[in-house]
Amino acid sequence: MILAIASAMVVSMRMPEDVHAGPGGRLFGGIEGGGTKFVCVIGRGPDDIVAEARVPTTTPEATLSQTADFFRAESATRGRLAAIGVGSFGPVDLREGSATWGFITTTPKAGWAHTDVAGRLKKDLGVPVAFDTDVNAAAIGEARWGAAQGLDTFVYLTVGTGIGGGGLVGGRPMHGLVHPEMGHMLLPHDRSLDAFPGVCPFHAGCLEGLASGPALLARWGQPAESLPADHPAWALEAHYLALALVNLVCTLSPQRIVLGGGVMEQAQLFPLIRKEVVALLNGYIRTTAIMDAIDAYIVPPGLGNRSGRLGALAMAERLAGSG
Amino acid sequence: MILAIASAMVVSMRMPEDVHAGPGGRLFGGIEGGGTKFVCVIGRGPDDIVAEARVPTTTPEATLSQTADFFRAESATRGRLAAIGVGSFGPVDLREGSATWGFITTTPKAGWAHTDVAGRLKKDLGVPVAFDTDVNAAAIGEARWGAAQGLDTFVYLTVGTGIGGGGLVGGRPMHGLVHPEMGHMLLPHDRSLDAFPGVCPFHAGCLEGLASGPALLARWGQPAESLPADHPAWALEAHYLALALVNLVCTLSPQRIVLGGGVMEQAQLFPLIRKEVVALLNGYIRTTAIMDAIDAYIVPPGLGNRSGRLGALAMAERLAGSG
Numbered sequence: 001m002i003l004a005i006a007s008a009m010v011v012s013m014r015m016p017e018d019v020h021a022g023p024g025g026r027l028f029g030g031i032e033g034g035g036t037k038f039v040c041v042i043g044r045g046p047d048d049i050v051a052e053a054r055v056p057t058t059t060p061e062a063t064l065s066q067t068a069d070f071f072r073a074e075s076a077t078r079g080r081l082a083a084i085g086v087g088s089f090g091p092v093d094l095r096e097g098s099a100t101w102g103f104i105t106t107t108p109k110a111g112w113a114h115t116d117v118a119g120r121l122k123k124d125l126g127v128p129v130a131f132d133t134d135v136n137a138a139a140i141g142e143a144r145w146g147a148a149q150g151l152d153t154f155v156y157l158t159v160g161t162g163i164g165g166g167g168l169v170g171g172r173p174m175h176g177l178v179h180p181e182m183g184h185m186l187l188p189h190d191r192s193l194d195a196f197p198g199v200c201p202f203h204a205g206c207l208e209g210l211a212s213g214p215a216l217l218a219r220w221g222q223p224a225e226s227l228p229a230d231h232p233a234w235a236l237e238a239h240y241l242a243l244a245l246v247n248l249v250c251t252l253s254p255q256r257i258v259l260g261g262g263v264m265e266q267a268q269l270f271p272l273i274r275k276e277v278v279a280l281l282n283g284y285i286r287t288t289a290i291m292d293a294i295d296a297y298i299v300p301p302g303l304g305n306r307s308g309r310l311g312a313l314a315m316a317e318r319l320a321g322s323g
Numbered sequence: 324m325i326l327a328i329a330s331a332m333v334v335s336m337r338m339p340e341d342v343h344a345g346p347g348g349r350l351f352g353g354i355e356g357g358g359t360k361f362v363c364v365i366g367r368g369p370d371d372i373v374a375e376a377r378v379p380t381t382t383p384e385a386t387l388s389q390t391a392d393f394f395r396a397e398s399a400t401r402g403r404l405a406a407i408g409v410g411s412f413g414p415v416d417l418r419e420g421s422a423t424w425g426f427i428t429t430t431p432k433a434g435w436a437h438t439d440v441a442g443r444l445k446k447d448l449g450v451p452v453a454f455d456t457d458v459n460a461a462a463i464g465e466a467r468w469g470a471a472q473g474l475d476t477f478v479y480l481t482v483g484t485g486i487g488g489g490g491l492v493g494g495r496p497m498h499g500l501v502h503p504e505m506g507h508m509l510l511p512h513d514r515s516l517d518a519f520p521g522v523c524p525f526h527a528g529c530l531e532g533l534a535s536g537p538a539l540l541a542r543w544g545q546p547a548e549s550l551p552a553d554h555p556a557w558a559l560e561a562h563y564l565a566l567a568l569v570n571l572v573c574t575l576s577p578q579r580i581v582l583g584g585g586v587m588e589q590a591q592l593f594p595l596i597r598k599e600v601v602a603l604l605n606g607y608i609r610t611t612a613i614m615d616a617i618d619a620y621i622v623p624p625g626l627g628n629r630s631g632r633l634g635a636l637a638m639a640e641r642l643a644g645s646g
Contacts, residue, residue: 105609153498169492169497169499170492170495170498172492172493172495173493174492174493174575174576175476175493175576176492176575176577176578177572177576177577177578177610177612177613178576178608178610180573180574180575180576181572181607181608182574183573184573184607185573185574186511186569187509188509188510188511188512202604202605202606202607203605243509246507246508247509247570247574249504250503250504250506250507251488251503251505251508251570251571251575252497252503252574252575253500253502254500255500280509280526282526284507284526285501286414287500287501289500
């Protein structure tokens with residue numbers, strides 16, 4: 001099933017000929033490919049989305065063909081897209097020149113291991129396709145239109161069903177041997193204070209195991225969103241996130257850290273995390289950004305929960321270049 | 324006191340006119356600026372060092388003027404240097420366009436806080452000066468001539484009096500808000516198994532506090548180099564280093580990790596660390612580099628203890644470009 005939502009207000013503000021009116025008018029596609037749905041957008045930026053669709057993540061064949069159908073149908077009336085960006089769940093292959101570049105690789109998600117995503121869409125739609133992790137896409141979106149504008153080295157960390165991180169370093173999305181898996185960093189875990197063993201099947205004491213949404217559910221017996229704002233769950237959650245952020249600061253020296261995802265919609269976490277990061281660093285990193293302006297250093301996404309899909313759009317824009 | 328050592332063998336292989344024989348013959352300077360000495364080299368690469376000096380780190384005025392004297396005297400006979408690179412102890416200011424770019428900033432080392440290093444040398448010597456952390460310099464050296472050739476994303480971690488890390492990400496040295504301080508990442512520390520509290524005055528349970536040379540000395544009551552290879556100190560040391568490396572893998576996804584510094588001259592550490600990194604990752608990062616070829620993934624420096632000074636030379640070469 002495809003649920004296509006045309007943004008009538010935006011469409012009504014725009015004459016059809018604008019679509020073909022040179023570089024400024026070019027349309028891009030963005031796909032936030034998640035484990036439950038693929039969110040697809042067409043547009044030029046956060047205030048200029050002209051069409052949107054949600055495709056359920058079922059089998060690769062069904063999901064990718066329905067995704068392609070949406071872009072093909074919209075292109076028929078709106079004109080050819082300059083490029084499409086995909087921010088995908090993973091793990092994925094991002095190595096330039098690799099025979100499996102643009103694939104989802106060893107995912108445990110049933111049916112999706114070794115799926116060619118970027119190549120399939122490129123072949124079906126005949127447009128250039130940019131491809132990255134979902135969290136790098138979100139980071140690129142935040143750099144383009146959100147809370148990380150003007151920065152070249154920063155981290156975007158999402159805290160939800162899983163915990164994942166991406167970012168830019170020196171202006172480039174973080175790739176490497178595979179790509180970051182920040183949710184699996186190992187943290188101090190004092191079992192005399194917190195006996196909960198974590199929910200990660202791979203690692204005792206990793207960030208995702210201790211602080212993801214499923215960890216909150218398993219530890220407290222109720223979903224994160226049903227815990228009151230003054231519940232002790234949040235101080236403990238802030239503690240683990242602060243430990244992780246200290247390690248990100250020491251490893252990457254980001255100019256800012258953007259915290260998104262469902263768990264971070266609990267706004268009471270931000271002041272708790274900021275205070276503990278400053279306390280844990282204990283004056284070692286002597287910079288005003290951390291010592292005097294932590295409220296502007298650890299921040300929510302500027303694009304809310306749209307960082308990923310808009311970042312995918314920004315990836316398409318980057319790929320198509322200024323021409 | 325300056326102890327200048329001319330590499331007679333190399334000099335004898337080279338006709339004087341080669342020094343001025345176009346791009347291939349240009350000479351570069353490199354400075355490894357440490358807390359006890361500044362090691363200065365002139366040359367073109369690891370097998371072509373034509374002069375070397377060691378200047379004790381006393382006051383900024385004495386050390387920097389003696390350093391400049393060495394390069395000035397050598398230039399008088401060998402010809403002008405194309406550029407000089409400096410890999411410095413820190414913290415340092417690496418922000419392009421900053422008024423204090425090229426300074427050592429808030430170091431606790433007496434007399435050295437807020438010292439202009441790069442600007443002073445540039446003014447005294449009249450040549451372009453590249454500037455970075457000591458560990459980024461070492462990483463650049465390893466990328467140019469050592470164990471990280473051909474890689475664009477890797478980490479160099481030094482384990483000695485302190486623990487510090489640098490590297491390239493996407494081909495660029497790691498900078499950011501300040502620069503990495505990898506030695507201060509916080510690690511799991513089970514005090515029921517290891518009651519030693521660590522030696523870092525800032526952080527309980529950070530990598531440097533638990534695993535630096537001074538930590539080994541304080542924990543075991545004797546210097547690292549006097550502990551026999553089968554002493555239990557090494558399994559514990561490997562444990563903390565493996566925890567740190569897992570976090571670096573999860574955060575940066577490096578294509579390789581180079582481990583240098585005095586403590587890593589204990590070669591028995593390498594197999595212990597490799598085995599524990601694989602065990603801790605527990606199959607989560609499914610890549611042959613880690614699962615099948617860990618011996619080539621966690622490696623000693625290809626340049627031995629010369630990574631820093633040769634990296635500084637490579638920084639000069641980068642700055643001067645191919646012209």
